[in-house]
Amino acid sequence: MRWWDIDPVLELEKDLFPEDAWSRGMFWSELAHSRGAEATRRYLVAETDGRVVGYAGLVAAGEQGDVQTIAVARDHQGTGLGARLLAELLRAATAFDCHEVMLECRVDNVRAQKLYERFGFEPIGFRRGYYQPGNVDALVMRLTTAPDSGSAAGPSAQGTEIND
Numbered sequence: 001m002r003w004w005d006i007d008p009v010l011e012l013e014k015d016l017f018p019e020d021a022w023s024r025g026m027f028w029s030e031l032a033h034s035r036g037a038e039a040t041r042r043y044l045v046a047e048t049d050g051r052v053v054g055y056a057g058l059v060a061a062g063e064q065g066d067v068q069t070i071a072v073a074r075d076h077q078g079t080g081l082g083a084r085l086l087a088e089l090l091r092a093a094t095a096f097d098c099h100e101v102m103l104e105c106r107v108d109n110v111r112a113q114k115l116y117e118r119f120g121f122e123p124i125g126f127r128r129g130y131y132q133p134g135n136v137d138a139l140v141m142r143l144t145t146a147p148d149s150g151s152a153a154g155p156s157a158q159g160t161e162i163n164d
Helices: 003-016 024-032 081-095 109-118
Strands: 041-048 052-062 066-072 100-106 122-131 135-145 161-163
Touching: 003 024, 003 041, 003 066, 003 122, 024 081, 041 081, 052 081, 066 081, 081 100, 081 109, 100 109, 100 122, 109 135
Parallel strands: 066 100
Antiparallel strands: 041 052, 041 161, 052 066, 100 135, 122 135
């Protein structure tokens, strides 16, 4: 993801997460930490025919990674794109030498939970009222990998290009 992707990403963000959408400043802040030798973030966009149809982000701190966001346009859901984005984030976590990856998922987002479980994430707890202003709980999930196990691979989404 680059600065010029922020406007189309914001459009998707507002469509998919109207109550708790990230702001432009939040994306700028994340991208500020995604380049150079001291990078601690990896943000990706998926494009089809020049249109942003998905995005994802990860932050790394020591041996722990945290999936910050994964989103897929409504007309591309169910195509495997979410799995492909997650696989790319897990590769980034491996590159950052993360041996554990955490994430929060809305308790009512069963589709996302099933995706994460397919990749080996396990539920470990809840964060009450995490998603505001709707006061929706988050399910906390964790994936632990051995230091030399490599990265997870997932299905591909035909015709979709993933860019960082």
